[in-house]
Amino acid sequence: MELRQLQYFVKVAQKEHVTQAAEELHVAQSAVSRQIHQLEEELGVNLFMQKGRNLQLTPVGQLFCKRVESIMKDLDRAVVEIHEFLDPEQGEIRIGFPHSLGIHLIPSIVAEFRKKYPNVKFRFKQGMFPTLIRDVVGAEVDLAFVSPFPDRHDQVDGDIVLTEELFAILPPNHPLAGEQSIKLEQLKEERFVLFSKGYSLRPIVWHACLEAGFTPKIAFEGEETDTIRGLVAAGMGVSLLPEMALFQTNPLQPARVRISEPKVTRSIGLIHRADEKLPPVAQAFRAFLLQYFGIDPSPKKEGKADTASAP
Structure with missing residues (x-):
């Protein structure tokens, strides 16, 4: 053969x-x-x-x-x-990430890394949590940003690199739009624009609302942060989004208000295949990312991975 x-x-x-x-x-x-x-x-x-x-x-x-x-x-x-x-600086890095990180974070870190390694190529894959986990396990990508960070998973390992606050986003003419901060319970009568099922931000928002004492009424569902943000700005409802997803990409923007109670956050992890050595160029990029986020690169023996999803 x-x-x-x-x-x-x-x-x-x-x-x-x-x-x-x-x-x-x-x-x-x-x-x-x-x-x-x-x-x-x-x-x-x-x-x-x-x-x-x-x-x-x-x-x-x-x-x-x-x-x-x-x-x-x-x-x-x-x-x-x-x-x-033979030449790590000529290699290719395959990295996966949720859509919300592609607006600002991924372009920023790639641009910074390429200052030192200008000839390194990147191959990007966007997806939800289960897809990204599968891509890492199946060696479709070397590294992936995922949210939430998986706590237990035999086949992937990694580090929490960032914990990000979620803000309430409101139509610009909403009565609470000018407030510095609000309690989430103040939105209990509002209709929410949420991510579709399978995206990790949906359960984060849902559980935060339950913690605040109410079940959110769903007006619309979407699959991208631009859609969520645009519908809210158009007055179709309210929502919660991480700060990283609030960079302006068009003139129609919702108002952003901090939530004082309960505190709503999401964890973002950087994962790779467990018990498998990364290619030299991907290892260099991982080391750069840990330094970029101020994470101790010391190897860990505990803290493997769970399962959920991500926008």
């Missing part, structure tokens, strides 16, 4: 068509067909079946493809790690 056969097999599985696969691989169609045929002969199974003008993986082909894709991903990563070992 040759590496070329596996590469051709994966490409045909992705394109479901030999001609299209050959075009992307820049080889003759006959070469692709021959390699696939030899692979099937060696394995003693049919990996594809005809479906109209396309090819479709057989059940055993689907099983084989899943394993081969994992092997190819590991092989690609191994090549990258060798290059990074």
Whole structure:
């Protein structure tokens, strides 16, 4: 079994068509067909079946493809790690983060890091908490910012790098918009604009309201901080957002008011795969981030991870 056969097999599985696969691989169609045929002969199974003008993986082909894709991903990563070992400043950092951190924090820290390592490349992935955890465990990313920080998880480890206060955001003409601070219970009769289920800010806001003695009435739900902020600014309701999500990105902005009681915060953690050494360039970036946030880089034996979600 040759590496070329596996590469051709994966490409045909992705394109479901030999001609299209050959075009992307820049080889003759006959070469692709021959390699696939030899692979099937060696394995003693049919990996594809005809479906109209396309090819479709057989059940055993689907099983084989899943394993081969994992092997190819590991092989690609191994090549990258060798290059990074030879020259860490030329490497690539794969990092995941929730949407709310992409407005200001991620651009700021990347710009600062690139002052020292101008040739390092970045590959970014945004997602909710479960997706980011899965991307770290599955080696899709090297590092990820997540909120809340997972307290117990056998496959990831990390550090809390930031605890951020949440503010009430109100329509600009709201009677409380000019206050320095308010108690959350003062919003008990208001209708709330919340993140959809699956985003970590939703349970934080929900539990804060329960602690203040009321269940929030939901007016609208959204999936991005810009949407939440825009709906509130348009007078559709009130909400709570972390300060990092309140940087102005358009002229229509809600009023921001500090909540004095109860204190509402979220934790932001930086996680990586447990018991696995990061590539040199990712390790350099992690060390930079811990210094950036003023975190002691000493290794910890306790404090692994839980599960939730994040915007």
